[in-house]
Amino acid sequence: MEAQITPNTFCTYTALPKDATTTVFFISGNPGLIGYYHPFLSLLGKYLAKTGDQSSIESSIQIYGCSLGGFEVDCENTTSENEPQDRRSKLYDLEDQIVLVHDKLNALMSVNASSTKNTSGSSAKRKVILMGHSVGAYIAMEVLRRHREANPQSETASPSSYTVDFDIIGGVMLFPTVKDIxxxxxxxxxxxxxxxxxxxxxxxxxxxxxxxxxxxxxxxxxxxxxxxxxxxxxxxxxxxxxxxxxxxxxxxx
Structure with a gap:
């Protein structure tokens, strides 16, 4: 996926996109507009790039985030990132948001996997670090659980429509929402x-x-x-x- 920063999407890399094997997938809180997190994600990218230069642990890391369902805003150059009109007008409950985020994660990994094969020919399994803020932390934990259940190698695997193979290797939960809010x-x-x-x-x-x-x-x-x-x-x-x-x-x- 190409680097881009719009009102609805944030995607950047710490080095060359073709060298990225790890994705930091950010899930926003409520209100779920990714625009509130642009400075934070930009600083995170700069810090990881600096750390990578010093340690050479990862050649490149992708940092990605997008607005939650129902929070997409109109852009001057595009119509809400080409979102269907029925999706833009829909009201999402928590379960809907979890499903939407899970779908977007798998779609992103599918695009990344295809891009990697086309540029380098590598079929190595990609890695993901989930990062969520407030209610996004709960969504991240739920996505992690469902991803493991959908993993064919998991003992609790269940039938799934997801075909992209990637590992969620960690999670960062920023100020999780109150359980009994x-x-x-x-x-x-x-x-x-x-x-x-x-x-x-x-x-x-x-x-x-x-x-x-x-x-x-x-x-x-x-x-x-x-x-x-x-x-x-x-x-x-x-x-x-x-x-x-x-x-x-x-x-x-």
């Missing part, structure tokens, strides 16, 4: 609010749509900047795109 103070407040306003997500997304329709982008950015107390530029741009997206606000709630 509904029982937390904030969760209890939201639960109470939802009992009075059962269609809160729909109502909030409706008002967000009205707001983004009436306000020009510059005014919307100024409002977001005021509410978020002068955030970094990447967070400002990502939040503005998030508010203007088709169903991002409702998906987040």
């Amino acid at each position: 509904a029982h937390s103070p904030s969760g209890q407040k939201l639960t109470t609010l939802l009992s009075f306003v059962p269609h809160l997500a729909l109502i909030v997304s409706f008002f967000a749509r009205i707001l983004t329709t009436l306000l020009p982008t510059s005014a919307l950015k100024s409002l977001v900047k005021l509410v978020m107390h002068n955030p970094p530029s990447h967070a400002l741009d990502t939040t503005t795109s998030f508010l203007k997206s088709t169903g991002g606000v409702r998906q987040a709630l």
Whole structure:
């Protein structure tokens, strides 16, 4: 896969793409826009490149991440990374997100495997390190479990449609989400609010749509900047795109 940084996708390499045998696959939290993590992933790539130059453990590492389902934003050059319209308008629950991430991981590994065979002729098994933030950490652990169950060499192997052979060699869980988040103070407040306003997500997304329709982008950015107390530029741009997206606000709630 070619290196690219867009509002919906992040892909870079620590050295030449053709030499990459390991992929760091990043799974975002909620809101699931990969744009919030661009600086972090860029710094991670620079650090790994520097470490690789000193140790020569890996010649090249691919760092990849993409937005979760329902959080894709419109790009100027493409229509939400060529996502089907029905997928963009769909609301994803946690199970849907897990399946989507698992599918994207296997699709990426399939592309990488084909690219490796075409450029170097190597058929070596590729390695993956899952990295998840917040709810992405839970998704990462679930993807790891399902990958092992789908592995033909596993004792608990089950029938699977995945044909790409790769190893998940590790996982990095950044600030995993609270197990019983509904029982937390904030969760209890939201639960109470939802009992009075059962269609809160729909109502909030409706008002967000009205707001983004009436306000020009510059005014919307100024409002977001005021509410978020002068955030970094990447967070400002990502939040503005998030508010203007088709169903991002409702998906987040």
